[in-house]
Amino acid sequence: MTPAKSSAPPERPWTTGTAPGSVPLLGHTLELWRRPLQFLASLPAHGDLVEVRLGPSRAYLACHPELVRQVLLNPRVFDKGGVFDKARQLLGNSLSVSRGEDHRYQRRMIQPAFHTPKIAAYTAAVADDTRAAIGSWEPGRTLDISDTMHALLMRVAARTLFSTGIDEATIDEARHCLRIVSDGIYKRTMAPLGIMEKLPTPGNRRYDRANARLRQIVDEMIRERRRSGADHGDLLSTLLRAEHPETGKGLDDGEVLDQVVTFLVAGSETTASTLAFVFHLLGAHPEVEKRVHAEIDEILEGRSPTFEDLPSLEYTRGVITESLRLYPPSWMAMRVTAAETELGGRTVPAGTMILYSAQALHHNPELFPDPERFDPERWLGDRAKEVERGALLPFGAGSHKCIGDVLALTETALIVATIASRWRLRPVPGTTLRPEPKATLEPGPLPMVCEPR
Incomplete structure (x- = not known):
């Protein structure tokens, strides 16, 4: 993992990483095809912004809630495309x-x-x-x-x-x-x-x-x-x-x-x-x-x-x-950068796929302790206030x-x-x-x- 500075929020150094298991030509496509939920849930352990390979193309998964918010709240830079065109x-x-x-x-x-x-x-x-x-x-x-x-x-x-x-x-x-x-x-x-x-x-x-x-x-x-x-x-x-x-x-x-x-x-x-x-x-x-x-x-x-x-x-x-x-209905989605931008301290070229995954967020133990446990009381009273902004998506x-x-x-x-x-x-x-x-x-x-x- 490589620390990188970011202006949002200024007090936090973002961490970046690369998903393991890439294979020549296919990248991580087989992992996403064979075991997508497990693969996505494993990626936050590798950084706040994790590089994945979709065939020959480089993409990034935003794993931290603030980075996901940055993507979703700025549609002029992070535009719909790719799967939405399908x-x-x-x-x-x-x-x-x-x-x-x-x-x-x-x-x-x-x-x-x-x-x-x-x-x-x-x-x-x-x-x-x-x-x-x-x-x-x-x-x-x-x-x-x-x-x-x-x-x-x-x-x-x-x-x-x-x-x-x-x-x-x-x-x-x-x-x-x-x-x-x-x-x-x-x-x-x-x-x-x-x-x-x-x-x-x-x-x-x-x-x-x-x-x-x-x-x-x-x-x-x-x-x-x-x-x-x-x-x-x-x-x-x-x-x-x-x-x-x-x-x-x-x-x-x-x-x-x-x-x-x-x-x-x-x-x-x-x-x-x-x-x-x-x-x-x-x-x-x-x-x-x-x-x-x-x-x-x-x-x-x-x-x-x-x-x-x-x-x-x-x-x-x-x-x-x-x-x-x-079990989030929309388990993974994507945006495409309309212009060169910065995300998680990385310079991201125009036309880059940015993935975000409710599956990865919702099963991250840093956001939800004991994430595989069914615990409705997470959402009651003071415990609900402890959930980080943007962690539930x-x-x-x-x-x-x-x-x-x-x-x-x-x-x-x-x-x-x-x-x-x-x-x-x-x-x-x-x-x-x-x-x-x-x-x-x-x-x-x-x-x-x-x-x-």
């Missing part, structure tokens, strides 16, 4: 992949859809869909909680976006397409040369068909809503009526299409995986589950939870936050922070409270959690047995 195949020029003034313009247009009164209104659909889903559960029945949560969250996302006019068969078809496309985007991202995606393989043809069909489903919903002119109070209505606060200009159908597809991905894939991880952790830690049940019983007194109840469910929210720490930071973070946390807490008020979920003996790092971090199959409370 994601445009699915997400178009939506908020999650747009840059610069275009991103600022879109965010101002869309932000009202995520104001607190709107989020409170969306939760009615969340509660209804959750109660309907668990209404068919039976004592002793074994569920794949991962698949169950993905099915539920696809319905929740569809209802939040469209509220009416989309039937169960179309929702299931959209979910099927979304899984194919999401997996395809990840594979294309991990193949930076872009050769395989251009070949007419069965997998590429399946990807193209799923992508086209998903966008067709959404486009038909937008066109129908435009024709009817009805305001259903859902996200689609909000987007169709959005106007820039200065110019008064609205979004055209293509722009609305890109945003809706993005919200379907973010609103179903990431939240569903988080819920599956939460229920797995509760099942594996009965003492934590007991406290969650006690809190829910005390606050709800036998009724169904509402948006207004969520601030009182402090321990339950701590469980969710700790799950996000252990499940939704990003800065102007590109996930616009739906509050909605995602609200949905997660409401669904956990609704299910946990009626059911326990017990892991099937012999089940091993094997997180799958794809476009987002997924839990893989998680069979659990329903047990009524």
